Amino acid sequence: MTTELKRILLVEDNQKDIDLALAALAENELANEVVVVRDGEQALDYLCQRGNFRLRARGNPAVVLLDLKLPKLNGLEVLRQIKADPQLKMIPVVMLTSSREEADVATSYECGVNAYVVKPVTFSRFVEALRELGVFWAEINEPPPGSIGRRANRRA
Amino acid sequence: MHDPLDRPGQVRWYGRQVATLAVAAATVFSLVLLASQLHRALGGSGVVVGLQLDTVLGLVCLCSASWLLSLRVRGRRTLVIALAAIAAVIGAAALVRHLAGVELVGDHSVDLGLPGRMGGNTALLFICLGAGMALGLGQSHRIRTASDALVLSAAAICLFALTSRLFGSRSQYPLPTNDPMLLSTAVIGVALSAATVLQRPERGIGQLLGSSASGGVLARRLLPIVIVAPIAITWLTLLGVESGLFDAAVASALSVVAGIIILVVVLVGSSRAVDRLETVRHGNEAQIRQMVQDISRHSQDLHRTNRELESFSYSVSHDLRAPIRHIAGFAELLSNHAGARLDARSQKYLTTIIDSAQNAGLLIDELLEFSRIGRAALHGRDVDLGEIVRDSWNNLVMERRGRDIRFEVGALPAVHAGPTLIGVVVANLISNAVKYTAPRPEAVIEITAKRDGHDVIVAVRDNGVGFDMKYADKLFGVFQRLHGDEFPGAGIGLATVKRIVERHGGRIWADGKLDVGATFHFTLPAAKEQR
Numbered sequence: 071m072t073t074e075l076k077r078i079l080l081v082e083d084n085q086k087d088i089d090l091a092l093a094a095l096a097e098n099e100l101a102n103e104v105v106v107v108r109d110g111e112q113a114l115d116y117l118c119q120r121g122n123f124r125l126r127a128r129g130n131p132a133v134v135l136l137d138l139k140l141p142k143l144n145g146l147e148v149l150r151q152i153k154a155d156p157q158l159k160m161i162p163v164v165m166l167t168s169s170r171e172e173a174d175v176a177t178s179y180e181c182g183v184n185a186y187v188v189k190p191v192t193f194s195r196f197v198e199a200l201r202e203l204g205v206f207w208a209e210i211n212e213p214p215p216g217s218i219g220r221r222a223n224r225r226a
Numbered sequence: 227m228h229d230p231l232d233r234p235g236q237v238r239w240y241g242r243q244v245a246t247l248a249v250a251a252a253t254v255f256s257l258v259l260l261a262s263q264l265h266r267a268l269g270g271s272g273v274v275v276g277l278q279l280d281t282v283l284g285l286v287c288l289c290s291a292s293w294l295l296s297l298r299v300r301g302r303r304t305l306v307i308a309l310a311a312i313a314a315v316i317g318a319a320a321l322v323r324h325l326a327g328v329e330l331v332g333d334h335s336v337d338l339g340l341p342g343r344m345g346g347n348t349a350l351l352f353i354c355l356g357a358g359m360a361l362g363l364g365q366s367h368r369i370r371t372a373s374d375a376l377v378l379s380a381a382a383i384c385l386f387a388l389t390s391r392l393f394g395s396r397s398q399y400p401l402p403t404n405d406p407m408l409l410s411t412a413v414i415g416v417a418l419s420a421a422t423v424l425q426r427p428e429r430g431i432g433q434l435l436g437s438s439a440s441g442g443v444l445a446r447r448l449l450p451i452v453i454v455a456p457i458a459i460t461w462l463t464l465l466g467v468e469s470g471l472f473d474a475a476v477a478s479a480l481s482v483v484a485g486i487i488i489l490v491v492v493l494v495g496s497s498r499a500v501d502r503l504e505t506v507r508h509g510n511e512a513q514i515r516q517m518v519q520d521i522s523r524h525s526q527d528l529h530r531t532n533r534e535l536e537s538f539s540y541s542v543s544h545d546l547r548a549p550i551r552h553i554a555g556f557a558e559l560l561s562n563h564a565g566a567r568l569d570a571r572s573q574k575y576l577t578t579i580i581d582s583a584q585n586a587g588l589l590i591d592e593l594l595e596f597s598r599i600g601r602a603a604l605h606g607r608d609v610d611l612g613e614i615v616r617d618s619w620n621n622l623v624m625e626r627r628g629r630d631i632r633f634e635v636g637a638l639p640a641v642h643a644g645p646t647l648i649g650v651v652v653a654n655l656i657s658n659a660v661k662y663t664a665p666r667p668e669a670v671i672e673i674t675a676k677r678d679g680h681d682v683i684v685a686v687r688d689n690g691v692g693f694d695m696k697y698a699d700k701l702f703g704v705f706q707r708l709h710g711d712e713f714p715g716a717g718i719g720l721a722t723v724k725r726i727v728e729r730h731g732g733r734i735w736a737d738g739k740l741d742v743g744a745t746f747h748f749t750l751p752a753a754k755e756q757r
Contacts, residue, residue: 086556087551090552090556168547168548168551169544170591171539191583192583192584193557193559196551
């Protein structure tokens with residue numbers, strides 16, 4: 071398990087989606103900025119630096135890309151726990167999901183999600199979406215204090 | 227004439243007939259009276275009809291009141307009350323005189339040969355009937371009940387006079403109720419009482435007699451028996467005594483036994499009828515309970531099906547989009563990765579895979595949109611149709627690129643609808659018009675609207691490829707397409723449009739001619755402000 075802290079935490083269980091996301095991030099030269107975890111529990115372990123991620127470097131990622139459908143804890147539950155934790159609640163969380171369901175969108179925003187992105191069907195649009203997400207949250211946006219941002223990364 | 231199904235009307239009709247009868251009887255009697263007076267005045271002799279002036283006056287008042295009641299004249303109410311009150315006052319005055327033993331000179335004015343006083347029972351009759359008629363026009367329930375009681379008392383007084391006359395009583399008792407009443411007065415009194423009851427079928431006894439429910443049926447059947455049977459029995463036994471068949475004790479015993487038999491028969495009959503009704507009602511109740519159970523089960527089934535549909539559309543949106551995205555994504559990756567090394571045919575295959583996956587994705591999105599519209603709550607308000615049309619037209623900038631389209635919009639009124647949903651309708655119809663006019667060097671798309679009562683009919687006309695009217699009913703079905711691949715589309719757009727229009731309580735239909743053009747009409751409720 072990784073002990074690194076990177077700017078993007080991708081929470082995704084489907085290997086094909088991970089491959090596509092990594093390929094898209096690679097197209098945008100963001101592949102080295104991402105840590106991938108496979109379920110909700112791991113996501114929280116990573117963020118809270120416990121379990122397998124006990125030894126990871128301190129600090130928060132600049133953004134969490136969260137799938138809705140996840141094993142163990144689903145995306146909404148992870149989101150709720152992040153937003154309920156005083157240490158984590160400032161981390162920007164972006165839902166990256168296949169679901170266009172109104173209920174999912176509404177509940178995510180009620181739980182304090184920072185953005186909601188439906189995965190486009192075609193790869194070129196997906197690349198575009200991930201580039202804009204990566205650029206915005208990891209580059210343009212000023213992350214909350216304690217996060218690994220553009221400048222912190224540069225320093226490291 | 228009366229409507230046979232209109233029971234109150236029927237009862238009122240009977241009331242009118244009885245009142246007419248009473249008036250006729252009174253008229254005939256007056257003529258007889260006049261004739262006998264004339265006969266006496268001319269020195270003749272014979273049967274003397276003794277009738278006092280006040281009795282005549284009272285009867286005239288009561289008959290006129292009853293007659294007026296049967297006429298549907300405006301303002302009759304006051305007149306009826308006045309006439310009835312006069313009759314009651316005449317009766318009261320006569321009763322006072324009767325009890326005090328005073329005789330007035332005028333008492334003898336009509337008949338000089340007989341003791342010139344109205345009988346005590348006639349006086350009571352006038353009081354009861356007059357007061358009953360007047361109070362019968364009152365509004366409160368209590369007053370009307372009192373009126374019924376008074377009218378029934380009047381009828382009882384007359385019946386008493388009639389039956390005692392029938393049974394041959396000649397006796398004079400000190401009781402004022404037992405004075406001999408003239409047969410004519412008694413008959414007219416009974417008729418007037420009956421008419422009074424029957425002429426107000428919307429309440430009291432009249433209502434019961436007119437009721438089409440089982441109580442009314444029972445009352446109508448039993449009433450004649452209840453009146454006629456006791457009189458007939460007693461009269462027959464009295465006849466037996468007079469002709470020496472048996473003595474008074476036996477006569478009483480006979481009439482008592484016959485009375486008991488008749489009452490028992492009536493009792494058994496009516497109890498049985500009530501019993502039968504109760505059984506039927508229980509059956510109906512059980513049936514209704516069963517129906518309610520069935521309906522609630524169906525509604526539970528519906529709820530379950532709805533929930534299943536919702537979870538189905540959810541998994542479609544989530545689980546089906548993912549593999550399609552993977553196909554499209556990896557095909558594109560492959561094309562990027564190996565593109566240069568692939569021959570033209572392989573490249574084309576890859577492009578086909580990507581396009582198909584993309585279409586499948588769009589199809590799923592449209593299907594989800596279609597099902598979402600079915601479930602979405604409708605938030606209607608007054609919206610400017612013209613603005614929606616302009617927005618839709620501007621949003622189609624991509625589709626209109628390189629086209630020569632004349633877009634004509636007439637005066638469009640405001641409608642009452644959900645703005646987003648109506649946006650979907652207008653956008654779909656205009657986009658279709660743009661799509662199907664593609665082969666035309668100069669396309670014409672025309673949008674007009676006109677009022678139709680509380681609705682607005684909107685028409686979207688184009689000069690495109692049109693369609694054959696025999697397929698018109700297929701236009702609005704899901705996945706129904708009238709054109710092949712030359713025009714892109716999944717075949718859901720018009721189904722969605724129809725669903726939205728119908729959710730607004732409107733209709734949609736289309737006219738078209740192959741190679742000439744198509745016109746889509748739909749109705750929406752007009753804006754509330756303009757209704």
